[in-house]
Amino acid sequence: MIIEPGPLLAAISSPDDLKKLAPEQLVQVSTELREFIIDTVSIYGGHFGASLGVVELTVALHYVFNTPYDQLVWDVGHQAYGHKILTGRRDRFPTNRRYGGMSGFPKMTESKYDAFGVGHSSTSIGAALGMAVASDYKKEFDRQHIAVIGDGSMTAGMSFEALNQAGAMRNNMIVVLNDNCMSIDPNVGALKEYLTDITTSRTYNKVRDELWNVLGKLSKFGPNPQQIARKVEAAMKATLLKQSNLFEALNFRYFGPVDGHDVQHLVEVLNDLKSIPGPKLLHCVTVKGKGYALAEKDQTLWHAPGLFDKITGEIFTKVPDKPQPPKYQDVFGHTLLELAQANDKIMGVTPAMPSGSSLNIMMAAMPERAFDVGIAEQHAVTFSAGLATQGMVPFCNIYSSFMQRGYDQVVHDVALQNLHVVFCLDRAGFAGADGPTHHGCYDLAYMRCIPNIVVSAPMNEQELRNLMYTAQLPENARPFSIRYPRGEGVMPEWRTPLQRVAIGTGRVIHEGEAGGVAVLTIGHIGNYAVKAAAALATEGLDVGHYDMRFCKPLDEEMLLGVARRYRAIVTVEDGCLQGGFGSAVLEFLADHGQHLPVRRLGIPDRVVEHGSQDQLYKECGFDADGIAQAVREMGAKVAEAKRETVLR
Numbered sequence: 001m002i003i004e005p006g007p008l009l010a011a012i013s014s015p016d017d018l019k020k021l022a023p024e025q026l027v028q029v030s031t032e033l034r035e036f037i038i039d040t041v042s043i044y045g046g047h048f049g050a051s052l053g054v055v056e057l058t059v060a061l062h063y064v065f066n067t068p069y070d071q072l073v074w075d076v077g078h079q080a081y082g083h084k085i086l087t088g089r090r091d092r093f094p095t096n097r098r099y100g101g102m103s104g105f106p107k108m109t110e111s112k113y114d115a116f117g118v119g120h121s122s123t124s125i126g127a128a129l130g131m132a133v134a135s136d137y138k139k140e141f142d143r144q145h146i147a148v149i150g151d152g153s154m155t156a157g158m159s160f161e162a163l164n165q166a167g168a169m170r171n172n173m174i175v176v177l178n179d180n181c182m183s184i185d186p187n188v189g190a191l192k193e194y195l196t197d198i199t200t201s202r203t204y205n206k207v208r209d210e211l212w213n214v215l216g217k218l219s220k221f222g223p224n225p226q227q228i229a230r231k232v233e234a235a236m237k238a239t240l241l242k243q244s245n246l247f248e249a250l251n252f253r254y255f256g257p258v259d260g261h262d263v264q265h266l267v268e269v270l271n272d273l274k275s276i277p278g279p280k281l282l283h284c285v286t287v288k289g290k291g292y293a294l295a296e297k298d299q300t301l302w303h304a305p306g307l308f309d310k311i312t313g314e315i316f317t318k319v320p321d322k323p324q325p326p327k328y329q330d331v332f333g334h335t336l337l338e339l340a341q342a343n344d345k346i347m348g349v350t351p352a353m354p355s356g357s358s359l360n361i362m363m364a365a366m367p368e369r370a371f372d373v374g375i376a377e378q379h380a381v382t383f384s385a386g387l388a389t390q391g392m393v394p395f396c397n398i399y400s401s402f403m404q405r406g407y408d409q410v411v412h413d414v415a416l417q418n419l420h421v422v423f424c425l426d427r428a429g430f431a432g433a434d435g436p437t438h439h440g441c442y443d444l445a446y447m448r449c450i451p452n453i454v455v456s457a458p459m460n461e462q463e464l465r466n467l468m469y470t471a472q473l474p475e476n477a478r479p480f481s482i483r484y485p486r487g488e489g490v491m492p493e494w495r496t497p498l499q500r501v502a503i504g505t506g507r508v509i510h511e512g513e514a515g516g517v518a519v520l521t522i523g524h525i526g527n528y529a530v531k532a533a534a535a536l537a538t539e540g541l542d543v544g545h546y547d548m549r550f551c552k553p554l555d556e557e558m559l560l561g562v563a564r565r566y567r568a569i570v571t572v573e574d575g576c577l578q579g580g581f582g583s584a585v586l587e588f589l590a591d592h593g594q595h596l597p598v599r600r601l602g603i604p605d606r607v608v609e610h611g612s613q614d615q616l617y618k619e620c621g622f623d624a625d626g627i628a629q630a631v632r633e634m635g636a637k638v639a640e641a642k643r644e645t646v647l648r
Contacts, residue, residue, distance in 0.1 A: 027264070030263050036085060036093075042307065056261045071145050072113070104610065332424055332426070340369060349395070354372045381413060410453075425481060433612070450479075459521070528617065548581070
């Protein structure tokens with residue numbers, strides 16, 4: 001379906017076209033841009049509320065600055081749809097997040113206007129600072145560097161590290177703080193309260209405006225009356241807000257708060273900021289989902305609602321004709337509450353993803369035992385370690401790709417001290433339309449090389465429940481990692497009795513023909529191996545299938561039995577081939593003098609772009625058809641080896 005843009009937007013193929021408009025036309029451009037996003041996302045899907053909240057800001061930034069020479073860095077990138085539409089990608093926008101189409105996030109290889117690739121939060125200020133320093137070194141002193149960051153992303157340590165350096169460096173850069181009190185879930189913590197105080201202090205805002213109006217007009221204060229105004233304002237902030245300004249303490253010139261939806265005023269302010277040297281912070285107050293009433297009202301639901309009717313607001317969902325399996329995240333959430341009700345030492349921790357991880361289930365029932373620590377993965381891990389030192393059993397739920405950000409803390413604060421922290425890694429493997437910034441490719445590899453830790457993955461909902469139950473038992477008081485994918489499992493009747501699993505033991509799914517091929521799997525991808533084995537059975541191939549469950553420690557007894565019974569092995573994992581489960585199997589076989597051929601299936605050593613999970617499994621050769629084909633090829637090699645043995 002073709003989405004027709006409004007007349008002004010239709011004429012904009014680059015920011016140069018936008019600059020041809022009169023300032024008073026920017027309100028209409030903003031309206032047309034917002035409607036185009038609503039129309040397209042309602043039909044084709046994608047993130048929603050974040051981009052609606054920065055429409056006017058996006059228009060103002062591209063109107064004022066000379067992009068791409070002036071470098072605009074978006075944080076995370078959920079909010080960059082308007083940016084993409086204004087920078088030559090309007091006609092491609094319906095392919096957004098679709099297999100082979102446009103990325104849902106800014107990406108350097110996609111456009112010269114995407115100054116920095118993003119997907120994880122809190123990188124914009126550091127990246128923009130690096131660009132600013134490089135520009136100064138190259139004597140490009142006219143070049144502007146703008147980082148747009150949300151108040152949720154500002155809670156991460158990286159943001160403060162970058163602010164700290166930028167304040168000392170004094171380079172020419174602007175940080176635009178998009179303050180809407182939301183990331184995906186409502187923001188938490190002291191910074192949120194601080195920004196709210198600044199935003200809502202009527203006395204401060206009224207006096208500030210009057211101060212600038214009066215002192216800015218009185219010539220008797222000398223040639224630079226605004227300098228006096230700034231000094232008075234600084235003292236006023238400390239008095240009226242009962243605290244010094246955090247950003248000015250870091251040597252940033254603070255401006256705001258301003259209305260982030262007044263596009264003409266934003267243009268005036270940004271034009272003023274261009275002429276002020278050094279680091280500056282513009283505090284914009286916005287509404288996530290602005291312009292679509294339902295998205296303004298329920299900002300978490302409308303972060304990425306899927307397809308919907310833009311008139312009625314009905315979100316389209318398929319109505320199944322039979323019971324469906326739940327999402328793995330919901331199994332986690334309900335099971336954690338069940339475990340916590342039986343074990344008063346269990347606590348839940350997540351870095352800003354309570355709804356995405358379903359920790360919100362425990363947070364609602366036991367708010368004193370479940371914590372959203374904000375976008376701060378490093379802190380989430382160390383906070384969990386601190387809980388564990390006092391006899392608590394924290395379940396730290398972090399998306400696999402975000403766990404990468406807390407890796408040092410897993411090693412230094414948890415594993416080296418052998419603390420009882422259970423890591424539940426959601427979105428492991430291919431994350432789907434979010435693409436390579438969110439794929440959880442590496443956790444099996446980066447976890448299994450750490451001492452003391454157990455590394456596991458369930459094949460279905462029952463196994464997830466059992467692994468969670470096992471991980472919290474006192475006899476397993478050590479670091480424990482459980483990874484599971486995004487999306488649904490395979491068991492509509494998933495509330496099975498909790499059972500202990502012996503650490504380092506696998507399951508025999510099917511014992512195949514001796515002298516043939518065995519398939520070893522770990523995690524949910526084992527269900528695709530079941531389909532492959534069923535297809536091969538119709539061809540007369542009796543394939544062995546073993547669900548290993550643990551990447552560390554491996555089930556050594558099972559592996560030795562497989563090596564003795566079969567003539568070839570296929571390993572399958574929804575993770576990177578380098579250093580992952582297949583590598584662990586190869587290492588074990590080599591160490592034990594077992595020299596049968598092994599074919600490893602998994603995520604190859606390259607960046608895999610976005611698409612549905614099934615599309616990406618197929619692309620990488622480990623969907624059911626790919627597994628079956630690998631078994632056929634290994635079976636042919638076994639048959640050829642047997643013939644050669646007979647001939648000899």
